[in-house]
Amino acid sequence: MSNASHGDVPDQELLAEQKFIDRLYEHVDALRSRAEGSVQEALEPVGTGAQARLERDINVAERSGLLAALNAVDGSLCFGRIDLADGGDHHIGRIGLREDHPDGTGERAPILVDWRAPVARPFYLATGHTPMGLRRRRHITTHGREVTALHDELLDLTDRERTGHEDRTGDAVLLAALNTARTGRMGDIVRTIQADQDRIIRAPHRGVLVVEGGPGTGKTAVALHRAAYLLYEHRELLARRAVLIVGPNPAFLGYIGEVLPSLGETGVLLASPGELYPGVRATGRDTPRAAAVKGRAEMADVLAAVLADRQALPDPVIAIEHDREVLMLDAGLVRVARDRTREARLPHNVAREHFEGHILNTLTDMLAERIGTDPYDGSNLLDDSDITQIRDELAANPEVWTAVDHLWPRLTPQRLVADFLAEPTHLSDEDAAVIRRTTRAWTPADVALLDEAAELLGEDDRAARAAAERERSEKVAYAQGVLEVSYASRTYEFDDKHDDDSEVLGAHDIIDAERMAERQDEDDHRSAAQRAAADRTWAFGHIIVDEAQELSPMAWRLLMRRCPTRSMTLVGDPAQTAEEAGVGSWDAILAPYVADRWEHTRLAVNYRTPAEIMDLAAAVVRAERPGFEPPRSVRATGVRPWVRAAGAQQLAAAVADGVAELMPREGRLAVIAPRELHTAIAERVAGAAAGQEPDLTRAVVLLDPRQAKGLEFDSVLVVEPGAFGTSDLYVALTRATQALGVVHTGDLPAGLAP
Numbered sequence: 001m002s003n004a005s006h007g008d009v010p011d012q013e014l015l016a017e018q019k020f021i022d023r024l025y026e027h028v029d030a031l032r033s034r035a036e037g038s039v040q041e042a043l044e045p046v047g048t049g050a051q052a053r054l055e056r057d058i059n060v061a062e063r064s065g066l067l068a069a070l071n072a073v074d075g076s077l078c079f080g081r082i083d084l085a086d087g088g089d090h091h092i093g094r095i096g097l098r099e100d101h102p103d104g105t106g107e108r109a110p111i112l113v114d115w116r117a118p119v120a121r122p123f124y125l126a127t128g129h130t131p132m133g134l135r136r137r138r139h140i141t142t143h144g145r146e147v148t149a150l151h152d153e154l155l156d157l158t159d160r161e162r163t164g165h166e167d168r169t170g171d172a173v174l175l176a177a178l179n180t181a182r183t184g185r186m187g188d189i190v191r192t193i194q195a196d197q198d199r200i201i202r203a204p205h206r207g208v209l210v211v212e213g214g215p216g217t218g219k220t221a222v223a224l225h226r227a228a229y230l231l232y233e234h235r236e237l238l239a240r241r242a243v244l245i246v247g248p249n250p251a252f253l254g255y256i257g258e259v260l261p262s263l264g265e266t267g268v269l270l271a272s273p274g275e276l277y278p279g280v281r282a283t284g285r286d287t288p289r290a291a292a293v294k295g296r297a298e299m300a301d302v303l304a305a306v307l308a309d310r311q312a313l314p315d316p317v318i319a320i321e322h323d324r325e326v327l328m329l330d331a332g333l334v335r336v337a338r339d340r341t342r343e344a345r346l347p348h349n350v351a352r353e354h355f356e357g358h359i360l361n362t363l364t365d366m367l368a369e370r371i372g373t374d375p376y377d378g379s380n381l382l383d384d385s386d387i388t389q390i391r392d393e394l395a396a397n398p399e400v401w402t403a404v405d406h407l408w409p410r411l412t413p414q415r416l417v418a419d420f421l422a423e424p425t426h427l428s429d430e431d432a433a434v435i436r437r438t439t440r441a442w443t444p445a446d447v448a449l450l451d452e453a454a455e456l457l458g459e460d461d462r463a464a465r466a467a468a469e470r471e472r473s474e475k476v477a478y479a480q481g482v483l484e485v486s487y488a489s490r491t492y493e494f495d496d497k498h499d500d501d502s503e504v505l506g507a508h509d510i511i512d513a514e515r516m517a518e519r520q521d522e523d524d525h526r527s528a529a530q531r532a533a534a535d536r537t538w539a540f541g542h543i544i545v546d547e548a549q550e551l552s553p554m555a556w557r558l559l560m561r562r563c564p565t566r567s568m569t570l571v572g573d574p575a576q577t578a579e580e581a582g583v584g585s586w587d588a589i590l591a592p593y594v595a596d597r598w599e600h601t602r603l604a605v606n607y608r609t610p611a612e613i614m615d616l617a618a619a620v621v622r623a624e625r626p627g628f629e630p631p632r633s634v635r636a637t638g639v640r641p642w643v644r645a646a647g648a649q650q651l652a653a654a655v656a657d658g659v660a661e662l663m664p665r666e667g668r669l670a671v672i673a674p675r676e677l678h679t680a681i682a683e684r685v686a687g688a689a690a691g692q693e694p695d696l697t698r699a700v701v702l703l704d705p706r707q708a709k710g711l712e713f714d715s716v717l718v719v720e721p722g723a724f725g726t727s728d729l730y731v732a733l734t735r736a737t738q739a740l741g742v743v744h745t746g747d748l749p750a751g752l753a754p
């Protein structure tokens with residue numbers, strides 16, 4: 001709330017900001033109604049001409065992109081202002097806006113600076129020691145379109161002017177954000193990005209950037225804001241190639257799903273590792289052991305060996321009847337054909353054509369020798385055209401194809417992996433038993449195997465590709481012409497940069513000629529992210545992986561294939577590793593792909609968990625690893641967490657009491673308990689959301705420790721901590737922003753016991 005008290009005297013500073021914000025919204029409303037009108041217009045039927053349809057597509061893409069961005073930022077458009085030491089100021093907001101210059105020259109002057117623009121950077125980094133040319137930084141708090149508070153920090157310590165809104169400690173806005181009741185959906189942090197976070201968000205590093213930090217250090221927030229920043233900074237490339245954000249499970253992706261739209265960005269694909277194989281929904285669940293076996297790097301070799309077994313040899317011969325002759329394909333002949341085919345080092349399905357050729361040649365030679373040999377001198381009486389005719393006739397014999405199908409079958413990834421999981425080979429008996437499949441459902445760990453299989457098999461689509469390529473080059477030439485027209489007529493002012501080749505969302509920026517040509521197909525109006533979701537071989541412009549410590553080596557192989565440029569941001573915390581399948585160190589993850597060419601950064605301040613709770617959580621880890629250092633909590637609340645014993649029969653009742661006690665007036669509470677207790681607890685805690693993907697926006701949510709990963713709540717009640725492993729317990733204890741209780745019947749783990 002406003003920190004200035006002026007009695008009945010209107011606060012001039014507030015009034016001035018309100019006037020400015022009103023002007024911004026007038027501008028936005030005008031832009032919006034123009035954009036709405038033109039989307040409508042652009043959607044009007046346009047006849048059947050290719051050119052008309054293409055122009056309509058450009059218009060719809062361009063205008064609806066602008067509209068979506070304007071809608072997304074409504075209500076929190078502008079949140080800051082910087083006053084420069086040499087006069088002048090800039091307002092900072094979620095998007096940049098320009099308006100007509102008052103001098104009527106037709107110039108368009110920036111009135112709101114996008115938070116990602118270089119001009120806005122001092123807003124996040126300037127300090128009294130390093131003012132970066134600033135005199136003052138102002139945080140503007142709004143409720144809807146109304147300005148409700150201002151917080152000013154003087155950065156020029158010699159300046160005597162006061163506004164009446166001074167924030168002496170400089171952290172009032174941050175602390176208010178941290179103490180706000182949670183909604184069950186992660187919010188953006190664009191108003192209060194801290195300097196160490198800003199450096200990561202804007203890191204110019206183009207390769208792999210690893211961001212490590214303990215619970216609540218803002219790793220997820222930073223990763224998402226980095227995505228938004230990169231989309232701004234490299235809009236042309238990234239809008240075309242899309243950004244992929246990988247999170248541990250669909251519930252987590254739902255939790256973070258609103259952050260980027262609130263920053264005006266929608267061209268991003270969010271997916272969990274189980275969603276990365278188009279056409280497959282991984283609804284099954286593996287045991288941790290099975291996921292670990294399936295995730296091992298050796299599985300790549302195992303699958304290759306499994307596939308090699310499918311390139312069979314006759315046992316002992318295959319007899320083919322042809323033209324009253326019987327041709328015998330024996331193991332020796334087929335081995336030669338197989339070795340020659342393998343030498344080409346092509347994926348299995350692509351290599352099949354070679355194998356067919358070798359087998360046909362073998363049979364042709366056999367037959368030619370049999371029917372064409374001169375009985376007197378042993379020479380062959382057949383000429384080339386006879387040989388060709390024999391070959392053609394053999395190629396028309398279905399028995400030949402039955403043999404080829406047996407010896408070198410065409411396979412889909414699904415077939416190969418399903419057969420392997422039904423009867424696993426090339427593994428120890430113990431590992432085979434662990435992964436043998438009992439249901440038909442695919443699991444997230446299977447997805448990496450399917451992807452590996454798809455690589456090994458390849459797709460024999462050369463004929464289709466050649467035809468598509470011919471057609472496409474004609475369209476590209478045509479689309480290039482249309483784009484040139486679009487570039488010449490770029491107009492609108494969704495921009496705060498002065499140079500003209502920056503961030504305007506023009507058709508020329510978001511779509512290049514090739515993509516435009518593809519889009520020309522009447523029913524393909526998909527965005528890059530949508531196209532990427534449907535294409536296993538899509539190469540993303542950038543990949544962000546959250547909870548990166550959980551991914552298995554096989555999952556890394558899949559992700560690295562999706563990002564040939566290795567432009568990636570990986571965030572994680574090895575101390576929170578839950579999955580057996582997870583890789584132990586960044587080195588182990590990255591060495592096979594980028595050797596040591598990756599950067600490591602660390603976040604050390606915990607913005608979520610108050611110091612009192614963090615002390616307890618750290619004690620649990622220290623009991624196992626004495627030197628363990630948790631991140632430093634940015635605030636203390638004075639509220640101590642409590643630990644209570646309950647009788648075995650009273651556990652559910654004690655949980656219900658704990659919930660009543662910890663229930664925040666506003667906000668969310670989570671009960672984190674072993675899954676086998678969920679039914680009993682749900683009976684006592686009315687209205688709690690539960691299940692595989694519980695609705696996190698409900699007041700009370702019942703989770704197991706794995707589901708709690710990455711989430712946060714105002715209050716948390718941890719039940720039966722003795723049943724959790726150390727890292728799961730560490731995760732569970734660090735989810736609360738305000739209050740924590742623990743209820744147990746059994747022994748307490750070391751660190752929690754008094």
Ligand SMILES: Nc1ncnc2c1ncn2[C@@H]1O[C@H](COP(=O)(O)OP(=O)(O)OP(=O)(O)O)[C@@H](O)[C@H]1O
Pocket residue numbers: 174177178187188189192193194197213214215216217218219220221222573576607608709710711712734
């Ligand atoms: N600069 C900031 N301003 C306001 N809130 C912040 C800031 N940085 C982080 N937060 C908040 O702190 C909380 C924790 O952030 P986040 O979930 O990104 O942490 P994390 O490192 O991913 O945690 P974990 O590893 O425990 O999942 C979130 O509510 C986030 O909005």
